[in-house]
Amino acid sequence: MEFLYILLLSPLPIFISHVPDPAPGLSSTREEVRSLDCEVLSQPQAHELYPAEVAEARARRIAGPSDSVLVCNRRILAPSERPARDEAILSSLRQTMAEMVQAASALTPGEPVWHVDAFYPEPAVGVKIAVAARTELAERGHKVSDRVPVLAAGDLAVLSGLPGSKAYPLACARSFAEHVLSDKEALLGLMILDGRETQLHAGVCRAGAWRWLR
């Protein structure tokens, strides 16, 4: 009988000091785990952001190597709530824009006025991408315009029949030739070239020359 009590009570300390595990198991299904967004932070960082959940690092630890903390938050929207391609693009928008804007500004000499345009099958998502790029450029201290350079209808009719790899360089050349963009302006174009891909491409148009960034 005593053995039975010991057996029943022995898991109690485990439940008392229970930390939710972000792996599928008894307490969480695979679907719930898939909706987690996890990142590894140092203990001081984790304490700063989540003071209720992560204890303050000891002074000795701060000076030396600190423990890392796996922080998992539930995604605001479940993975199946938005189209998969839009979700993939939007969920990493900040990071993608930071990389692209850094590359664009590093490869573009001088200090042009930047214009941004996004070419994406879903117009609402395209606007989100362009806004993110403009904001990122402006926050980094570049001169940015909200105006979107627009080519004439005849140009657009020709360009729409070309593959992306040829259409964007040609559009860039036409923009410069038609004075839609001057030599003091640059256009950062963001697009997907294949409807099936979930990664954005980027290119810069400066003085009529198109340069792919990614």
Add this chain to the structure above:
Amino acid sequence: MRRISLVLLSALLPLVARAADSATVEAQRAQVEALRKEVAGQLQLQAYDLLDELVYGWTQAPVFPVETPVVLADVTVPWGFGSGLQALLENHITGLLIKNPRSHMRLAHCPACTSMVVRSGAKGTVVSRGVDEPEALSAASAQSGSHHALFLDFEVEGSALVLRARVTSLEPSLPIVFAKTLSSSTSTAALLRSDEHLKSAAEARQEYLDALQGRGPLLVPMRLGIRSYASRPGDAPVMSAPFVWLQLGAELSLTQTRAWTASLSGGVSWAPQLHTAFLGQARISRLLTGSVTSLTHPDLYGFVGLSVISVHGQSALAFQEKVPTLENLKLQLTGNEPTATFSALQVGLELRIKNRLGAGIFLENLPSLGSAQAIGRYVNLGIIQFQSLGAEVSVCF
């Protein structure tokens, strides 16, 4: 007949299946709609927080040196959400700017700025929003005195809500004069602030910590409790009356969220003609309902403790190993009152409300009184027996 039945069944089956399919789709739609409402509710608070932080930033470092009329050109909500959330956010930013004139932004009414305008020129005809074609607005004298437009874009990126705000000058080249990205993942934890008294992220975080910690790591709990001791089945020579205890002590939070606490207390119990008793107790408590004390719901703690109890008076006879005899009574008559000192191991549960009020129940094992003639057992778990049962209410200062 059998063949006819089969034909009828095969004809009806697709109809039944279609009806079931449409019911399933309707149920799925209802489920998605319910989920969307729930998410929008959480999102709204996070979005309010980001707007608060944005306007607080403007009050500390205004974009414009003097009060400037600005058109709220666009508020876009996360992809997949509707205009209901958009209207709430528009109202919130409007309220914030009205109540915080130090932001130096005054919202201007400009219906033409957000409507579609048509402008024909030498290069062709352009149809666009007013804020995207300032020339068309100025030609129509429709700018309402405002020369700047404010754009707010909210987007869900994984577990974070991101706000991208920009202010554009309404001149032909549309230069962006201010841009800021704020994310709920790098911001402070959600904390609703008053519109009139916005706080910095650091101040909001400190408030959050203060709310979590209650009134500091040290509390002074005062407990009023009652303990009753089980009597032996059959003919017990004496029975112990319940003891009413008043305890006062100090409780220290061992973690910043009061997940673990430790307390030391002293208590006294007095009953006329029966006893005067003293108690010293140490207790360690663990929060069972989550890892953080709740700001809105009662918290349940489990605790273990060790007590030393000293009883002076007639009640002490019940805690003695031998049956009271005439000798005991004789001693009492001559002024030598009986005493009993024993220890108790305690386990229990306590429900706390915001670390101010509490109510608890507990069981006690009295290891030194296993052979006391007058003390029985309430609970017998084989390896441990609980001879005492108690309840208490506490107020923390």
